Amino acid sequence: LESLPANAWVESKAGETYASLGEPLRAEAHFRAALERAEDDYQRGSAVDRLAELLYCQNRATEADALLAAEDARLAACGAGQPRHRSSPHRQSRPQ
Secondary structure, three states: OOOOOOOHHHHHHHHHHHHHOOOHHHHHHHHHHHHHHOOOHHHHHHHHHHHHHHHHHOOOHHHHHHHHHHHHHHHHHOOOOOOOOOOOOOOOOOOO
């Protein structure tokens, strides 16, 4: 990893690798780094999805829901249309 340029895709791939090796803390760190390094909404959305899935798998649904809600709000604020995470199968249902 040290020899590769720091970018969102490298960080996401590292996160996937660590997740598959059963190292969720390292995976989370790389997914969060991918969020920081994302250059566009596509890369950011991919990192958000991966991080949320990891959080749900760790029974951290409240954190995952907050992450998805924050991303939905960010997209709405910049006029990017409909929130992409509204129908996530993992998202906790909240009373209106």
